Amino acid sequence: MSVTPLSPRGAAPETLLEVNDLRKHFTLGSGLFGRRARTLRAVDGVSFTVARGETLSLVGESGCGKSTVARSLMRLFPPTSGQVVLAGRRIDDLSAGTLRPLRRHIQMVFQDPFSSLNPRMSVRSILAEPIRNFGLAKGSADLDARLGALMERVGLPRDALGRYPHEFSGGQRQRIGIARALAAEPDLIICDEAVSALDVSVKAQIVNLLQDLQKELDLALLFISHDLAIVEHMTHRVAVMYLGKIVEIGPRRDIFLAPRHPYTRALLSAVPVPEPGAGRERIVLKGDVPSPIAPPPGCRFHTRCPHAFDRCRVEEPTLDSVGNGHLAACHLNEAAPARAA
Template identity: 75%
Template sequence: MNAPLLQVNDLKKHFPIRGNLFSRGGGGRVYAVDGVSFEIARGETLSLVGESGCGKSTVGRAILRLNDVTAGQVVLDGQRIDTLSPDRLRRIRRRMQVVFQDPFSSLNPRLRVRDILAEPIRNFGLARSSAELEEKVAALMDTVRLPRDALSRRPHEFSGGQRQRICIARALAAEPDLIVCDEAVSALDVSVKAQIVNLLQDLQREFGLALLFISHDLAIVEHMTHRVAVMYLGKIVEMAPRHQIFAAPRHPYTRALLSAVPVPDPTARRTPMILKGDVPSPINPPRGCRFHTRCPYVFERCRTDEPELRQRVEGQWAACHLESLPEDAGKGVPAE
């Protein structure tokens, strides 16, 4: 079996809390990511899902070294990159690119599209002449299905979906192996989301790209991903191939997320799984299972012992003390 393109081993990212003018305290930490492990193969899409604030984007930024890693390992194609110096990191940064949530704020409003796309090609020395540079830039517009005569325009002259296509083209300009899509479609209209998702899938097949797709939109995730990793309060609580996650979740939190997904069939009946309370603070996460303060199936062991992420069936991993979830109608139950 081929080695994975990306390996993340026990990744941790803790942010120190510093004092300010009104509070001289400090010394605490925000446990944004607290022991995350997964792999991504070449040409595979792994979706990282969960509520806002669970640490999804921090994982993506740590992999890209936009944030330094507190502990753990990030290995790209057999080379550990979390400890590389800036000079050595620059040599392989071309292989990891990102598409951010807001396409307008991530594009320089003063530059024309031609210059935006040419910048990574120049930075990484991917064109030997001006003519080759121009041809690569024009080909990128074809790849993301934008007209070549738009190269002279600036970002504000495009719609949101078109701007996101430009961001994707900029990421492709570096000829990467891995693209991190950080909520790349969440700011777009529904019809435009579908177009961008279809474009990403086509590009993945054409170039053999690996995608880390960070999202809270499970309907989009179900359509495009190969595997899903569910995060809660800095940890992965379940990971499995797409069909297993959506057909038979093994963690109560996954079940709650799926029960909240709207169903297009007006005749369908199911009972949503309503979670009580708020997500605990990542500054002081609960002992034991981090989900126990909201879990409808909690018992005493959950409050003291942290469950391991272990394999339940072939390919499906869950961090829960329950061997199996109760079979409730519609995959959802009230929290009482």
């Protein structure tokens, strides 16, 4: 798979999205027959920022809360608590009516390009819907011009506007999903496992398309994925989630070359090395991920961590700086130097 390497970033641009102590808890059970309701802590205190034109990748095992973060930001799930600030304006506490015109600034591309598109609507109708909803076109001629430009921008022919989703391949459907997100002229696009359902060669095409669009339109991307090989090629910064919390966040190079959390090192050890025969120690984590209904005390990773000691079992580590905008939540960092992966 060939993916265009990401060029180095220049001076830090302004913050577009700021997430402060975001939590999303679900109540399970109704208390019938004497059963007590239980709380599932899907997202349990997550904070990060995304700058204009930046890609932040959110990674971790399935069930760690990545997609719940995305849906909470989009208000598909109302957050339990915390703050979401978009372009300087808090949006998590807005009424539906007040939020509606602001939705065009943050759009989403979903994992399954087939189920996320209405099979009864033509591509023209799918792409025209956000343009009409947000009043972006100045008439039918302007609408037609916008639709044609969107198709060309994502690498599809204009004459395919009259076709329906089932008439396209998986990669082409995902291009339609990207075009639908672009139709609203957003500042930020959330890609929730947007390439995981695609063939390897098609993944590279979609990733390269997203990078080209980012440069052309100065888009910010929140790229949610479990594929660290893809993440390494397309991101500026990486945030690693485990059991509802961010355990490490920092620049791409620091995360991949000098991770400071045992969980990050374990994830990276599973990434295939580019040269056949190159050595890399495989770190196999013991046990299963604990339930978010009853997370362990102290560090949530201590039940699987090969380096856990007594303090880890009783005191939760804070996400502290280890230098260069790199933060990690691990007691080992208070005494240990950086370790290379």
